[in-house]
Amino acid sequence: MNDDSLSNPVMTAHKVSVTYGDKCAVRNVSLDIGRNQVLALIGPSGCGKSTFLRCLNRMNDTIPSARVEGTITLDGQNIYGKKQDVAQLRARVGIVFQKPTPFPHSIYANVAYGPRIHGLARHRADMDELVQVSLARAGLWDEVKDRLSTPGTSLSGGQQQRLCIARTIAVNPEVILMDEPTSALDPIASAKIEDLIDELRENYAIAIVTHNMQQAARVSQRTAYFHMGDLVEVGPTDRVFTNPQQRLTEDYITGRFG
Amino acid sequence: MNRRVLRKIKNGAFLSLSLVATLTGLACLAAILWTLISHGVSGMSGRLFTQMTPPPGSQGGLLNAIYGSGVMTLLGILIGSPIGVLAGTYLAEYGRNSRLSLTIRFINDVLLSAPSIIIGLFIYEIVVVRMGHFSAIAGALALAVLAIPVTLRTTEDMLNLVPIGMKDSSAALGAYPWRTILSVLYPAARSGIVTGLLLAIARISGETAPLLFTALNNQFWSTRLAAPMANLPVVIFQFALSPYNDWQDLAWAGALIITVTILVLSISARVLLALLQAQRGS
Ligand SMILES: Nc1ncnc2c1ncn2[C@@H]1O[C@H](COP(=O)(O)OP(=O)(O)OP(=O)(O)O)[C@@H](O)[C@H]1O
Numbered sequence A: 001m002n003d004d005s006l007s008n009p010v011m012t013a014h015k016v017s018v019t020y021g022d023k024c025a026v027r028n029v030s031l032d033i034g035r036n037q038v039l040a041l042i043g044p045s046g047c048g049k050s051t052f053l054r055c056l057n058r059m060n061d062t063i064p065s066a067r068v069e070g071t072i073t074l075d076g077q078n079i080y081g082k083k084q085d086v087a088q089l090r091a092r093v094g095i096v097f098q099k100p101t102p103f104p105h106s107i108y109a110n111v112a113y114g115p116r117i118h119g120l121a122r123h124r125a126d127m128d129e130l131v132q133v134s135l136a137r138a139g140l141w142d143e144v145k146d147r148l149s150t151p152g153t154s155l156s157g158g159q160q161q162r163l164c165i166a167r168t169i170a171v172n173p174e175v176i177l178m179d180e181p182t183s184a185l186d187p188i189a190s191a192k193i194e195d196l197i198d199e200l201r202e203n204y205a206i207a208i209v210t211h212n213m214q215q216a217a218r219v220s221q222r223t224a225y226f227h228m229g230d231l232v233e234v235g236p237t238d239r240v241f242t243n244p245q246q247r248l249t250e251d252y253i254t255g256r257f258g
Numbered sequence B: 001m002n003r004r005v006l007r008k009i010k011n012g013a014f015l016s017l018s019l020v021a022t023l024t025g026l027a028c029l030a031a032i033l034w035t036l037i038s039h040g041v042s043g044m045s046g047r048l049f050t051q052m053t054p055p056p057g058s059q060g061g062l063l064n065a066i067y068g069s070g071v072m073t074l075l076g077i078l079i080g081s082p083i084g085v086l087a088g089t090y091l092a093e094y095g096r097n098s099r100l101s102l103t104i105r106f107i108n109d110v111l112l113s114a115p116s117i118i119i120g121l122f123i124y125e126i127v128v129v130r131m132g133h134f135s136a137i138a139g140a141l142a143l144a145v146l147a148i149p150v151t152l153r154t155t156e157d158m159l160n161l162v163p164i165g166m167k168d169s170s171a172a173l174g175a176y177p178w179r180t181i182l183s184v185l186y187p188a189a190r191s192g193i194v195t196g197l198l199l200a201i202a203r204i205s206g207e208t209a210p211l212l213f214t215a216l217n218n219q220f221w222s223t224r225l226a227a228p229m230a231n232l233p234v235v236i237f238q239f240a241l242s243p244y245n246d247w248q249d250l251a252w253a254g255a256l257i258i259t260v261t262i263l264v265l266s267i268s269a270r271v272l273l274a275l276l277q278a279q280r281g282s
């Protein structure tokens, strides 16, 4: 099943199960996240993709009924260990959600929010630079450089999503998780985000949940297929899409399912 | 065909009913305002704001009462609203469904609809009786107790309206809950929380019963918080019931002052919020 264990993964999930109350949402999943590559998580609605993704930076801690078993390591360190500081973990593993949610602040303050929390810029000039670099990496700088003090909410949906990506990049994470980041966007805005993901791969490890097969094929190097809480198959994207080894995967990819 | 006609009739009937209800409400409001203005304006003069409440038959104003109302309302809000806002924050962000929050929420709802005279009696028992006399501070405390449930409820409701994604995004950047609350949730819920504060001010600045048992009244100029203090509601109550014409005129003028103050306060706060919002977004 896990036919391509990576030699030097940045994150490793080992036998991870998640339950909400007595409902099991993710069952016994072992999966690596490789450096400088994009991992796509695909599967029918409700199969546990978001749940698994949210385990990777402990966003599930905010849901009282959620319980996580198994181990997840980041650079070899157990992120569910007693010594792990959750705020610190989230600075290293950022997440971008489906719906862009700019804070009720200016564009500048949206990007500066994370760095301020973690004390990443000592002087105003450092912060200015960090904000500019983050916006530039998210491909938004040219569009907003003259209006940094206007509200983040005044941007279009696609721009807001790139602002959220800039906000995540600004704390300089090692891993970026994305949960259907383009499902609320039109094709042009989606294409921009896809290009961006491809560029971000140079510096970050990325895991992205998507319902769009073409998108998964375009942006990812590895693909994992989930089905009702189980990880059915994981492998190089080309292989999974052209020559899936499991019947379930094939049915889903060819559109006979979900 | 038949059904369509029926639907149209139903729609028309419902529309006219809501219209009648709206118009009735507006007409009552207009009538109240009109009475207030027509009676109050005749009593309006510069003396109102420069002289103290007079004995019957001589000239005077409402200065001591206006000052007292201002001071006690301000103190009431300063004491009550932080408690209300913080408790509302606890219910919305930390407690949620714990046994403690369910209890607090229930008690708060009771408090919200409790007759204000009972609040007055409560403060009378625990403050006035112990001090041995009426005082402005007792009045402010009674008003604070009235302000708590209003601000608590609106704060909780407004925080619950903030999209969950906003909170998650802040947590996802490594913010602890206190920082998320201060830097994201309060700004996002700002206009709602401020509206709650205004509601509280409007509610307590017109209350008579709780002050009757606590601050009572004072014919003279007094700024001592430990002594009885004049205030508009009690003066209005006393003067309006009196047989003296000049006292009655002052009562009308006082009622107009309270109403106009609240109106101006609400409108200017709304304008201010709109300006702020245009500047900083949502
Ligand atoms: N907060 C929650 N409380 C209880 N059950 C939940 C919660 N969140 C998700 N679940 C359940 O866990 C299962 C997996 O949900 P999850 O959101 O991970 O699916 P998903 O693969 O992301 O689906 P989608 O593609 O629709 O986003 C579902 O059956 C869902 O009902």
Ligand SMILES: [Mg+2]
Pocket: A049, A050, A051, A179, A209
């Ligand atoms: Mg999902």
